[in-house]
Amino acid sequence: MKTDLSPRMKVALYGLMCVLLIPFVFPTWWMLTSSVKPISDIFAFPPDLWPRRFDFTTYARVFELQPFARQYWNSAYIAALVTIGTMIVSSMAGYAFARIKFPFSNAIFMIVLLGLLIPSEVTIVPLFQMFLKWGMINTHWPLILVPIFGAPSVFATFVMRQFFIALPGELEEAARVDGLGRFKIFWLIALPLAKPALGAVAIFTFLHSWNLYLEPIVFLSSTQMFTLPQALTQFTDAYGGAMWNIQLAAATMTAIPVLLVFIVAQKQFVEGLAHTGLKG
Amino acid sequence: MAPVTLKSITKSYGTTPVLHGIDIDIADGEFVVLVGPSGCGKSTLLRMIAGLETITGGDISIGSRVVNDLEPKDRDIAMVFQNYALYPHMTVAANMGFSLEHRGASKAEISERVNWAADILGLRPLLDRYPRQLSGGQRQRVAMGRAIVRNPQVFLFDEPLSNLDAKLRVVMRGEIKGLHQRLGVTTVYVTHDQVEAMTMADKIVVMNGGRVEQVGAPLDLYDRPANLFVAGFIGSPAMNTLGGRITPDGFVAAGATLPLPPGLTPAANAVYGIRPEHLSLADTGIPAIVKLVEPMGSETQVTMTVGEHTVIGVFRERLKAKPGETVHLRPDLEALHLFDAATGGRLN
Numbered sequence: 001m002k003t004d005l006s007p008r009m010k011v012a013l014y015g016l017m018c019v020l021l022i023p024f025v026f027p028t029w030w031m032l033t034s035s036v037k038p039i040s041d042i043f044a045f046p047p048d049l050w051p052r053r054f055d056f057t058t059y060a061r062v063f064e065l066q067p068f069a070r071q072y073w074n075s076a077y078i079a080a081l082v083t084i085g086t087m088i089v090s091s092m093a094g095y096a097f098a099r100i101k102f103p104f105s106n107a108i109f110m111i112v113l114l115g116l117l118i119p120s121e122v123t124i125v126p127l128f129q130m131f132l133k134w135g136m137i138n139t140h141w142p143l144i145l146v147p148i149f150g151a152p153s154v155f156a157t158f159v160m161r162q163f164f165i166a167l168p169g170e171l172e173e174a175a176r177v178d179g180l181g182r183f184k185i186f187w188l189i190a191l192p193l194a195k196p197a198l199g200a201v202a203i204f205t206f207l208h209s210w211n212l213y214l215e216p217i218v219f220l221s222s223t224q225m226f227t228l229p230q231a232l233t234q235f236t237d238a239y240g241g242a243m244w245n246i247q248l249a250a251a252t253m254t255a256i257p258v259l260l261v262f263i264v265a266q267k268q269f270v271e272g273l274a275h276t277g278l279k280g
Numbered sequence: 281m282a283p284v285t286l287k288s289i290t291k292s293y294g295t296t297p298v299l300h301g302i303d304i305d306i307a308d309g310e311f312v313v314l315v316g317p318s319g320c321g322k323s324t325l326l327r328m329i330a331g332l333e334t335i336t337g338g339d340i341s342i343g344s345r346v347v348n349d350l351e352p353k354d355r356d357i358a359m360v361f362q363n364y365a366l367y368p369h370m371t372v373a374a375n376m377g378f379s380l381e382h383r384g385a386s387k388a389e390i391s392e393r394v395n396w397a398a399d400i401l402g403l404r405p406l407l408d409r410y411p412r413q414l415s416g417g418q419r420q421r422v423a424m425g426r427a428i429v430r431n432p433q434v435f436l437f438d439e440p441l442s443n444l445d446a447k448l449r450v451v452m453r454g455e456i457k458g459l460h461q462r463l464g465v466t467t468v469y470v471t472h473d474q475v476e477a478m479t480m481a482d483k484i485v486v487m488n489g490g491r492v493e494q495v496g497a498p499l500d501l502y503d504r505p506a507n508l509f510v511a512g513f514i515g516s517p518a519m520n521t522l523g524g525r526i527t528p529d530g531f532v533a534a535g536a537t538l539p540l541p542p543g544l545t546p547a548a549n550a551v552y553g554i555r556p557e558h559l560s561l562a563d564t565g566i567p568a569i570v571k572l573v574e575p576m577g578s579e580t581q582v583t584m585t586v587g588e589h590t591v592i593g594v595f596r597e598r599l600k601a602k603p604g605e606t607v608h609l610r611p612d613l614e615a616l617h618l619f620d621a622a623t624g625g626r627l628n
Contacts, residue, residue: 168363170361170365171365171367173330173332173352173361173365174359174361174365174366174426175367176331176352176353177332177352177357177358177379178379178382178426180353180382184382193369
């Protein structure tokens with residue numbers, strides 16, 4: 001967008017943007033700098049924006065105090081499976097709701113959407129009882145299955161449906177004339193064109209799974225099975241006090257994939273939401 | 281190549297009928313244009329031939345097979361869509377070879393057929409491009425290439441030129457016609473543009489309100505329209521039509537009396553139809569007041585008032601008359617059309 005602001009206005013605008021940025025950037029800055037401070041420096045007053053002393057041993061201590069590599073792997077593979085599963089389920093469901101005429105499709109879609117209104121805290125106890133019956137407590141199955149068939153997938157289905165609704169009908173008709181059946185039209189024509197929406201779905205599903213906290217603390221009990229958000233709460237001393245510098249070092253390592261995903265895929269994310277008409 | 285027969289075709293959406301018993305015979309290798317105003321049912325009929333719409337009643341045959349219940353892929357047809365419908369994520373070559381690929385053709389065969397079609401349509405340099413990298417005319421050509429590559433029995437075109445600018449439309453019109461002459465495949469072409477219909481068709485089917493008004497060769501329709509609707513639809517500028525009555529002294533319209541050929545039966549409620557180019561200027565004749573003069577170079581189009589009617593004349597000579605002046609018109613009685621005002625049917 002071309003703007004005709006005067007240099008003075010530009011300076012004022014950028015100044016304002018910098019000020020507004022502070023609340024967003026400060027927590028990350030605080031986490032990064034505190035992760036390399038001795039614990040006594042973290043609570044110094046006035047606070048130090050730049051560490052007086054650097055202590056990088058905190059990062060090594062993370063791996064000594066917890067099976068952190070294993071927990072990292074747990075989070076990574078669970079998030080990967082949830083992302084792939086949600087992309088499969090939501091793209092197929094979204095396509096069906098958008099392009100296949102069947103009785104009460106809109107009513108059924110509305111009922112599915114209503115699922116978003118139910119907070120996960122409400123369903124956690126019945127889910128616990130269900131997975132207990134299935135012998136899946138202290139396994140990763142609940143953390144994989146609940147998001148794939150739960151609220152994140154419902155939202156992803158909504159995003160995919162909005163995208164497929166906008167797909168020109170002539171493309172499908174051309175594919176029918178070319179000899180394709182319904183599934184091949186979905187697989188070979190609609191899905192490749194849905195890459196931006198799929199990208200957006202992948203990003204927010206991955207982040208949702210990566211940051212999941214309530215479900216792991218309900219379903220998992222052994223440290224070997226923990227995921228990262230749950231593991232972060234475990235860095236305490238003998239008296240139960242938080243080991244802030246080590247915890248923040250672990251938090252920094254936990255945040256790296258999230259930041260990478262955003263930096264690499266932010267354009268894809270915005271495009272995906274723009275294609276689905278969700279962008280403001 | 282195959283003939284296409286439509287027998288008593290009806291179509292309803294719920295309780296609303298949109299096609300009321302269509303009968304059309306399309307000969308093997310014929311180029312038939314379905315033409316009519318928006319909403320007349322021509323695209324619906326084409327989509328029913330393609331298998332993209334279900335048939336409420338009647339039979340559609342391609343060759344010797346009734347295809348009512350066959351999927352589009354089993355009808356051996358190829359269709360060119362209004363918006364081209366090229367797959368955006370595939371190159372031109374992949375778009376053209378896509379249907380062959382899904383019918384189990386070998387890579388060598390696909391490549392041979394795609395190159396053959398690309399040579400015919402001048403698409404060779406574009407084979408590795410994506411649709412977004414092509415102009416409107418190039419996309420149209422690719423859409424045609426995708427259709428011809430499979431060597432189908434019937435080509436179906438659904439207003440394929442409507443997204444192109446006027447100049448390109450003329451060029452592509454010639455290309456489609458040339459392609460038909462070269463390949464000789466039975467073609468059904470839908471348009472609302474009567475110029476396209478006149479210039480391209482072996483046979484025109486004029487449709488209106490879900491019914492066939494007239495079927496015939498372009499010049500037959502032009503010279504002897506069966507009714508007022510066809511008379512008004514075919515030809516540009518449209519035929520002049522003046523309501524009035526047939527009397528022994530001539531045709532009496534509001535504020536004017538027009539000459540008639542001898543021997544006509546008097547009628548109280550008739551329409552006098554004369555095409556703009558069948559009016560000529562004379563020293564004596566029907567007085568007309570000039571309203572607008574539009575010099576086109578090769579001819580001059582003049583809008584005039586005859587009695588209470590507005591009449592358009594197209595003259596080869598360069599007219600110097602100015603708005604407000606009176607000229608005299610002489611209609612070519614050999615080319616006169618008379619219609620019943622109540623039924624719209626032809627009287628002469």
